[in-house]
Amino acid sequence: MSTDPRIDKFCDALEQNLTRLGVEQPGDIVSEIRSHLLSAADSGALEAALDEMGSAGDYARQFRDELRIEDAYIRSGPKHTVATLILLSAHRLGAAIGLFFTGILYLTAVSVLVTIGFEIFNPSSTGLFTDDSGVFFLGTIASDTSAYTEHLGGFYIPVAAAMAMGFYLAGGAIARLALRLMRKKSNRQV
Amino acid sequence: MIMNIDSWKSQLRKGAAELAVLALLNHTPSSGIALVKRVEPYPNIGLSGGALYPLLNRLEREGKIAGRWSSETVGRPEKAYEVTPDGKAWLAAMREARTFFDQDMNAILEAKA
Structure with missing residues (x-):
């Protein structure tokens, strides 16, 4: 039986990394x-x-990522997918890109939900507007509402709720797409 | 135009590793090192030793395979894996999907304009 010191060195480093x-x-x-x-x-x-196997650190990450990506993909909820993207984004470009776009879409969904609150308490200055040049603007305007034309009117709340839901679902879809691509990449590495 | 056949071949291997490992273990329970040796005659599958163990580890945690340590090899224990009933059902579903995929792909490739 071989007692090559490289085996002990690799295995010790692998155990430390797996534990970490x-x-x-x-x-x-x-x-x-x-x-x-x-x-x-x-x-x-x-x-x-x-x-x-590469370095012990990279190899330990393969074990963790294999389980984490599969687990998040199977469970599919936003909590698991986003948590997985956050954890993997430090060393996986796909996770970082997925997290970036998912974050933007989730923040947009929250922003639209906030405008619904403003619409309830201050309906005249919140909504979907166009200015004189025809540019659309969604949200709250501070003053001089006469410079803007409001659209949707009383339909703003259901439309904004649908938009928020759409952004939320799109964020989840992007997160799952990122996981799916990483899952395929894991299979390709075999 | 840049043509990278290796990249395309790696695309073909998507998902194939899990199917290959389950199929091999379904025929004969094996240790990781034995599996590596068993796939050596099939280089086009592209199943290397380095990525095999993380895959085996995941399949075991998912309950598709079960590992058991044995010391049949003198002086060196080995972990032998076998496919569980859940793994057999999963393998059957994968094989069926693969068969339908191959049928359609062959029909397209052999179709005359």
Whole structure:
């Protein structure tokens, strides 16, 4: 049996990284990887086996990401998808991009919901307006409402509620799309 | 025009790894290292050892496969995996979907204008 010091070094670093990343039962994973590396060493292929795994830190992240992406994709709720994108965005560009667009859409949904509150208490200065040049403006105007033409009128609240729901659903769809792309990428890496 | 056949081949492998692993384990329960050796004759599947263990770990946590440590190999314990009943049902569904996909794709490729 080989006792190549690179095996101990890799396995120790892998266990530390798995523990740090909160992967369950790191000892079980490390035992299996050690067994794999020992077999590879016996057949003179340790170098190739270590190359396939990359650094211990990156390899530990593969375990965590494989579980996290799949879990979030299956559960599909915004809480899980957004939480997963936040956690993965530090080292995955796809997650960062997905989080960016999801965040914009969710914030827009919240903003539109806030205008509904203003519409209830101050209907004359809140709504969908156009100015003299025909530019649309959604929200609240501070003063001089005569410079704007209001549209929708009493229908603003149901329309704004539908818009907020649309932005919310679009944000969720973007988050799921990002997870789906990362899931496919994980499969491609095999 | 830049033609990258490797990129296209990697697209073909999308989702294939899970199907290949479940199918191989369904035939014969194996350890990770044994699985790596069993896929060596099929290089076009592109299943490498490095990414196999995270996949096995996920499939086990999802209940599609079950792992059990054994010490049949003298001096070195190995974790052998077998497909669970849930995994067999999942595999059957994947195979069916794959069959229908292949049928349609073959029909398109062999269709005469």
